[in-house]
Amino acid sequence: MLRDGAQPQVVIRALDMLRQDEKLSDLEPLLAFFASFVLDIPVVQQIMRWDMNVLRESPWYQEILEQGLVEGMEKGMLKGMQQGMLKGMQQGMQQGALRQLLRLVRVRFQIAPPSIQIRLQQLNADQLEQLVDVALAAESLDEFMLQVPASPDNGKH
Secondary structure, three states, X not given: OOOOOOOHHHHHHHHHHHHHOOOOHHHHHHHHHHHOOOOOHHHHHHHXXXXXXXXXXXXXXXXXXXXXXXXXXXXXXXXXXXXXXXXXXXHHHHHHHHHHHHHHHHHHHOOOOHHHHHHXXXXXXXXXXXXXXXXXXXXXXXXXXXXXXXXXXXXXO
């Protein structure tokens, strides 16, 4: 199962073996549980030919639920805090990079119109940092603006 479990036929063979031995039939929910790590839930349900109610009624599920609920809450809170801190750090880096780039543009070109600030606010910290080199090398504000990405790269950083 662990070696080739991502293949439905392996799970089907394991299920057949469990169902042949009455003593092992109680392990069917456990097989479904492990199979769900490598196969989509609907595929597992189709192979097992039962719905999640069977799993929910099993002692395995109840134990996993009890343990997982407590651990999940702890992990969820920690993960939420980490994500919040990361987002805050990213926003701080973006704001700092924006402030420095706007200062550079003002000093270099003696102007930084509000339209430029609005456009630059849409960019992430990495994009803003890359634009510092562009601002240093550009001969004019128009040349600099030609290098500013038209659409933000929101999915990154």
